[in-house]
Amino acid sequence: MKSYSPLTSASYLLGLVPPVVYHVGSLLVFTTGLSLGSILFVFLLYFIRAIAITSIYHRLITHKSYQASDLVKWIGSVVVASAGQMGPSWWKAHHLNHHQYTDRELDPHSPHTPFQGIRGFLWSHVGWLMSSQWFPTKLPSDVENDRVLKTIDRLHFLPFIILGAASYLLGGLEYLGAFFLSTTLLFHSTQTVNSLAHLFGDQPFATEDQSRNNSLVAFLTVGEGWHNLHHAFQSSSRHGITIRNSKVVYLPDPTFSFLKVLESLGLASKLRVPTEADLLACAKTPNLQALSSRLPAPEES
Numbered sequence: 001m002k003s004y005s006p007l008t009s010a011s012y013l014l015g016l017v018p019p020v021v022y023h024v025g026s027l028l029v030f031t032t033g034l035s036l037g038s039i040l041f042v043f044l045l046y047f048i049r050a051i052a053i054t055s056i057y058h059r060l061i062t063h064k065s066y067q068a069s070d071l072v073k074w075i076g077s078v079v080v081a082s083a084g085q086m087g088p089s090w091w092k093a094h095h096l097n098h099h100q101y102t103d104r105e106l107d108p109h110s111p112h113t114p115f116q117g118i119r120g121f122l123w124s125h126v127g128w129l130m131s132s133q134w135f136p137t138k139l140p141s142d143v144e145n146d147r148v149l150k151t152i153d154r155l156h157f158l159p160f161i162i163l164g165a166a167s168y169l170l171g172g173l174e175y176l177g178a179f180f181l182s183t184t185l186l187f188h189s190t191q192t193v194n195s196l197a198h199l200f201g202d203q204p205f206a207t208e209d210q211s212r213n214n215s216l217v218a219f220l221t222v223g224e225g226w227h228n229l230h231h232a233f234q235s236s237s238r239h240g241i242t243i244r245n246s247k248v249v250y251l252p253d254p255t256f257s258f259l260k261v262l263e264s265l266g267l268a269s270k271l272r273v274p275t276e277a278d279l280l281a282c283a284k285t286p287n288l289q290a291l292s293s294r295l296p297a298p299e300e301s
């Protein structure tokens with residue numbers, strides 16, 4: 001059952017408009033062309049907002065894998081909202097459902113249910129956004145109790161409009177097209193976590209789902225593609241971790257590197273990372289070699 005007002009429903013319904021606008025708007029670049037400056041603009045906007053999605057919406061507001069001030073949450077959420085991927089309440093509500101019911105019937109975007117194969121891929125990538133799943137069942141109370149975050153959530157479309165207008169003022173239709181293109185690429189990279197990272201890749205950790213560590217998705221999403229680790233250790237601020245030859249191996253995770261920078265600036269603290277003992281204990285393959293090395297050697301007769 002939905003637990004929010006008609007005004008909130010209207011705000012969420014409005015959220016279906018930006019994805020249509022930026023997909024269609026991307027076609028502008030075919031008429032304007034892209035200069036070196038506007039190509040850099042595409043990547044700059046992509047990178048900044050990708051880092052914001054992962055570090056603020058996902059690792060901070062949803063999983064509380066580190067601590068930061070309200071100001072960091074608020075400013076970060078405005079940056080994320082400019083990506084046209086909805087506000088913090090909507091986002092967290094869906095993501096918590098995903099973790100609670102991963103790859104089972106109530107998962108809002110699994111590639112394994114209710115469809116499989118190519119239909120499952122399409123459902124998890126975009127189909128679920130065009131279904132009744134769009135409306136979250138229950139909004140997270142902590143975000144709802146923060147009046148600033150709640151306001152950003154309901155007015156999620158404003159930062160998107162403002163960044164689009166700023167892009168136009170900066171470089172006319174060419175930069176507006178670059179903004180739309182960057183936003184479209186970012187939309188699809190976010191969705192690859194829901195689709196590809198539950199289909200392809202390795203599973204170094206024992207989880208009761210189909211989450212995978214996928215290096216392509218990790219590259220596109222500044223570290224979120226190490227998704228099997230994430231499902232195994234949801235409150236870890238570091239996702240780039242695997243197990244090789246019974247040893248813990250750390251993988252490139254630009255979002256975690258960004259969090260370390262925030263920490264050095266005093267803007268983030270208490271970054272949570274599992275111990276190597278916890279990681280090895282959760283390794284999918286029984287870690288007999290490591291275990292036997294820790295046991296006392298048998299006494300010689």
Ligand SMILES: [Zn+2]
Binds near residue numbers: 102193198231
């Ligand atoms: Zn997942």
Ligand SMILES: [Zn+2]
Binds near residue numbers: 063095
């Ligand atoms: Zn998560």
